[in-house]
Amino acid sequence: MEPFKTITALAAPLDRVNVDTDQIIPKQFLKRIERSGYGEFLFFDWRRIQEGPNAGSPDPSFVLNEPRYAGAKILIAGKNFGCGSSREHAAWALSDFGFRAVIAPTFADIFFSNAGKNGIVLIKLSEEDVALLLDRAAQTPNYELTVSLENQTVTDTQGFHATFEIDPFRKFCLTEGLDDIGLTLRHAAALDTFEKQHDQANWLKPKFSEASV
Amino acid sequence: MSNQPKTLFEKVWNQHVVVSPQGEPTLIYIDLQLLHEVTSPQAFEGLRLTGRTVRRPDRCIATIDHNVPTVLAERFNIVDQIAAKQIATLRANCKEFGIQLFDIGSREQGIVHVIGPEMGITKPGMTIVCGDSHTSTHGAFGALAFGIGTSEVEHVLATQTLPQSKPQTFRIAVEGELPKGVTAKDIVLAIIGKIGTDGATGCVIEFAGSAIRALSMEGRMTICNMSIEAGARAGMIAPDETTFAYLKGRRYSPQGAEWDAAVAAWSQLPSDPDAKFDRELVIDATTLVPYVSWGTSPGMVAPITASVPNPADTPNESDRRAFERALEYMDLKAGTPLDEIQIDRVFIGSCTNSRIEDLRAAAAIAKGHHVSTHVSAMVVPGSQAVKDQAEVEGLDLIFKAAGFDWREPGCSMCLGMNPDILTPGERCASTSNRNFEGRQGRGGRTHLVSPEMAAAAAITGHFTDVRNWAEISQTAEVN
Numbered sequence: 001m002e003p004f005k006t007i008t009a010l011a012a013p014l015d016r017v018n019v020d021t022d023q024i025i026p027k028q029f030l031k032r033i034e035r036s037g038y039g040e041f042l043f044f045d046w047r048r049i050q051e052g053p054n055a056g057s058p059d060p061s062f063v064l065n066e067p068r069y070a071g072a073k074i075l076i077a078g079k080n081f082g083c084g085s086s087r088e089h090a091a092w093a094l095s096d097f098g099f100r101a102v103i104a105p106t107f108a109d110i111f112f113s114n115a116g117k118n119g120i121v122l123i124k125l126s127e128e129d130v131a132l133l134l135d136r137a138a139q140t141p142n143y144e145l146t147v148s149l150e151n152q153t154v155t156d157t158q159g160f161h162a163t164f165e166i167d168p169f170r171k172f173c174l175t176e177g178l179d180d181i182g183l184t185l186r187h188a189a190a191l192d193t194f195e196k197q198h199d200q201a202n203w204l205k206p207k208f209s210e211a212s213v
Numbered sequence: 214m215s216n217q218p219k220t221l222f223e224k225v226w227n228q229h230v231v232v233s234p235q236g237e238p239t240l241i242y243i244d245l246q247l248l249h250e251v252t253s254p255q256a257f258e259g260l261r262l263t264g265r266t267v268r269r270p271d272r273c274i275a276t277i278d279h280n281v282p283t284v285l286a287e288r289f290n291i292v293d294q295i296a297a298k299q300i301a302t303l304r305a306n307c308k309e310f311g312i313q314l315f316d317i318g319s320r321e322q323g324i325v326h327v328i329g330p331e332m333g334i335t336k337p338g339m340t341i342v343c344g345d346s347h348t349s350t351h352g353a354f355g356a357l358a359f360g361i362g363t364s365e366v367e368h369v370l371a372t373q374t375l376p377q378s379k380p381q382t383f384r385i386a387v388e389g390e391l392p393k394g395v396t397a398k399d400i401v402l403a404i405i406g407k408i409g410t411d412g413a414t415g416c417v418i419e420f421a422g423s424a425i426r427a428l429s430m431e432g433r434m435t436i437c438n439m440s441i442e443a444g445a446r447a448g449m450i451a452p453d454e455t456t457f458a459y460l461k462g463r464r465y466s467p468q469g470a471e472w473d474a475a476v477a478a479w480s481q482l483p484s485d486p487d488a489k490f491d492r493e494l495v496i497d498a499t500t501l502v503p504y505v506s507w508g509t510s511p512g513m514v515a516p517i518t519a520s521v522p523n524p525a526d527t528p529n530e531s532d533r534r535a536f537e538r539a540l541e542y543m544d545l546k547a548g549t550p551l552d553e554i555q556i557d558r559v560f561i562g563s564c565t566n567s568r569i570e571d572l573r574a575a576a577a578i579a580k581g582h583h584v585s586t587h588v589s590a591m592v593v594p595g596s597q598a599v600k601d602q603a604e605v606e607g608l609d610l611i612f613k614a615a616g617f618d619w620r621e622p623g624c625s626m627c628l629g630m631n632p633d634i635l636t637p638g639e640r641c642a643s644t645s646n647r648n649f650e651g652r653q654g655r656g657g658r659t660h661l662v663s664p665e666m667a668a669a670a671a672i673t674g675h676f677t678d679v680r681n682w683a684e685i686s687q688t689a690e691v692n
Contacts, residue, residue, distance in 0.1 A: 015531075015534075016534075016535065016538075017531050017532065017534075017535045018410055018411075018510050018535060020510075020647075020649045022628075022647070022649040022650070022651065022652050023649065023650060023651075026651060026655070027628050027629060027630045027652075028630070030251050030252075030279075030630065031251070031280060031293070031295040031296045031298075031299050031630065032295060032299075033254035033255065033258070033298065033299055033302050034255070035255040035258070035259075035363075045650065045651050045655055050637065050655070050656055051637070051656075078531050078535075079411065079531070080410060080411040080414070080444065083410055083411065083444065084346065084441075084647060084649060085345075085346050085628075085647075086252070086344060086345055086346040086360035086361060086362055087251075087252065087362075088252070088255075088344075088362035088363040088364060089363075091362070106411055106414060108411070108414065108444060109414060109415060109444070109446050110346060110359075110360055110361065110362060110441075113361070113362060113365065114362035114363075114364065114365075117362065117364035117365070118364070127531075131531075167238075167378065168236060169236060169237045169238060180364065180368055180376065181263070181265070181367065181368050181371050181372060183376070184240060184368065184372050184374055184376060185372065187231065187232045187234070187240055190231055190232040190240075191231050191232075191240070191242075191372065191373075191374060194231040194232075194242060195231075195242065195373070198229075198242055201228075201478070202467060202471055202474070202475070203336065203337075203338065203467060203471070203474065203475035203478045203479065204244045204336065204338055204339050205244070206244065206245040206271070206272055206274065206334045206336075206339075206465065207271065207274075207313075207334065207465045208333075208465055208466060208467045208468070208471065
């Protein structure tokens, strides 16, 4: 995974609350067995006109279809972003589309974990700060934000400055681009010891009758 | 410290701590990983690319549920080639890594969250994960069970562990006797309506109280299933005599002296009387009614006796806009009585409400009536075992006589990854768990209800207060 230190990039405003993972990547794209290539399906239904003679063609009113947001790497959204299904395809689609960071008041738990595993930095700011950034991204041409993971700050050139909290270990993994499994395997000896003991608990075995014979 | 009173969650958590390194998440041992075709292929591929293997195939089971067609003839000749390839990939992966697969056509196939409990694979005190957010279902047994992403699926396959930061605890006590016609589904819809879809973010909910104790295991599963819709990491219910009676004699339950030892261990799990929770909420069960969702988020619910609410009554601006957008998508007007909303489709199924008790309850409503002329209704049992049992009891005949489609098991129209989908604009009374835009098919409009409410709506053609069914079913309006 690509390490994240500091980026300055175009920010796109998605002024909606409770953006669920079904919207981020609809079900029909979950049948693929690949891990890449989901960017073109990001917000698939919202990006397309749903009814009428032009059904299926790009909806010019959807923010990510506006030419001025092409190349945005930072997404600003309302509270509870990423709620619903556990599909990691949502994180893959955002990442593949080019997003490196999402700013919102709150995020759903499973999505929070999935984003981190794909090098996407999720930044929680207050509702007021997010409202201000949504407004500036909508009003200001070529509105760029600087996200520094090292300093845990979000800034713009109009004087906006906010700090954000992040778990130190998560920060370490994101800045280094570390593989979780490799990190866990540092504890292989402890795991072996624990597992040997834990296997004695027959009442925690999934298939007791086969495990015991 | 070890003498401090503990919650059910803390007891299960503590028994699974492998190592808790300074400044890092705790490494938790996972007793069981459930796998299905949709969220696993990239995880197995990751193992191959890194030269890793599955550490404990005996602690994994797999089934095919999301993509599988529910029409018998289509199940063995899947037209959708991308879906067929995904299913073939799971078969190949299970074979390569030695994982037991309950395949299409086997007597055990079904929705992963239905078959785990019914075979006795799910047990109290276990840690259970699956690349599926509704893994919270298994918490009904006093297991710590939660949904994970595909990177985490790979992590568990490789190490049988997961790094986790410790969630907060949230006790929701539902006290008093549930009124007639009000179900477990209504309890959980009421809770989500009250606390919101982010009301329990970062928390493990323990559902407690006399109304929860009085529920069957299937009702408890319905409640824990939808914990995720309140944003919770997991939902749990303390194991008790109801739990033990359900598990005894199941295929993979302990037997003989081991059964007694297991019950003794499980009996230690309930929260200690003075255990402290980070948050607490009490719900009065006697005030609950049947609920219907009216919007595009599971928190947008109202009593069947109410009307579609008015966005103007919502103080927060971003919520108000979400509200207006939801009404536009759902094509509903504020002030419309919910029981006047006409429906086109009915879906009885999903990991929330597809078990035998759900089907019995729906059949009891449908018996002797017929689905409204403008409604198309389908029943999709949660598993092959549920389907077989329903057929032994003759429920299939009741449904068919009433004009319902009787299908083969799978996730079906809960998320429409298989051919079962709504067409744009269709309105559906659904026993599933999510009413997101397009969830059941692009442009489809989903209303979440209990199986009884879904069956009643199928008969009358509009939402109907099932508490009055005895009188309503006498009237001429019902076929």
